Amino acid sequence: MRTVLFTLLLTTAAPVFAQDHAGHAEHEPATKSAETDCEQEAERHRAMGHPVPEGQCEPEGPAGMDHGARDHSPMDHGQMEGMDHSQMDHSQIEGVDHSQMGHGAMEQPGAAEIPFSPPPSEAGSGPPRAADAIWGADAMRASRDGLPSELGDTLYYWVQGDRVEYRAREGEDGYLWDVQGYYGGDLDKFWFKSEGEGSFGEEIESAEVQALYSRAIAPFFDLQAGIRQDLAPMGRTHAVVGIQGLAPYLFEVDAAAFLSDKGNLTARIEAELDQRITQRLILQPRVEASFSAQDVPELGIGAGLDAIEAGLRLRYHFAREFAPYIGIDQEWRIGQSADYARAEDEDPSVTNYLAGIRFWF
Structure with missing residues (x-):
């Protein structure tokens, strides 16, 4: 018998708890109405001698949260319809997996280890006097003639x-x-x-x-x-x-x-x-x-x-x-x-x- 009555109580309160967050402007009156109906129903069962669990009619959500004290007016809840916040993984915001982010990898530019391997095989394999192909041999001759005296022929x-x-x-x-x-x-x-x-x-x-x-x-x-x-x-x-x-x-x-x-x-x-x-x-x-x-x-x-x-x-x-x-x-x-x-x-x-x-x- 108790099980039947408790089920009846939950069935009566379920439409109230299932109200959608269509807008916080309507959230406070709906919450108060749901609490009033639930308390009335619970009082009726108590008068009949049926036990009612303590806290049955307290609103769902974090303890002590007073939605009436929060100013939700700047929020555009019209764009948040259908959004299930309870399933949102905030660690994936903008595609960034913060849980996998290793801050040790955030090193300063230029801090990478300098390789000590030999130069690649293609290094130095270009054509000799490649500048001649761009500027012409006559234009490069004076620079080429002055190179030995500047770099290796000084006395x-x-x-x-x-x-x-x-x-x-x-x-x-x-x-x-x-x-x-x-x-x-x-x-x-x-x-x-x-x-x-x-x-x-x-x-x-x-x-x-x-x-x-x-x-x-x-x-x-x-x-x-x-x-x-x-x-x-x-x-x-x-x-x-x-x-x-x-x-x-x-x-x-x-x-x-x-x-x-x-x-x-x-x-x-x-x-x-x-x-x-x-x-x-x-x-x-x-x-x-x-x-x-x-x-x-x-x-x-x-x-x-x-x-x-x-x-x-x-x-x-x-x-x-x-x-x-x-x-x-x-x-x-x-x-x-x-x-x-x-x-x-x-x-x-x-x-x-x-x-x-x-x-x-």
């Missing part, structure tokens, strides 16, 4: 005083110079070099000048060939073949073999490395070794390893082109060369305390 000159120094040592102080430079382009250059040393108040111990043709054989190395002229202790001329450049780990290397007009074959190799303490303060270790294929008694040179020189120089660049330095240098005469030095009443091992300048222009 440079450079001069560096690598070591120009005062040498304080036991007994007799001395001096040393080591100057070199070149003139030429990227591939072909004319090199000149000069170095020598001596003691104050005495004759120059050694002095030489080199004139070399240099050809680039690798990105950081030049092959050099030319002549060397000794000015002291005696005049001799040498044919020179050598190599100069920047070795791995930034070692500056200068190696050469010399064949004198007397038939004596000697060689010399120098290596130095700039260790930056700061951008201006630089520590430079340097080593030099000389060799000879035979004894040359008149020059005090013994066969094999003739001499070794190693030193440290600490320089400060007031400007990139000018840097004074201080340092220490040790010389050793080896083997037969040491015997020649002793015979001349000279010490085969000498320590030098240095002060000098390094410059270039």
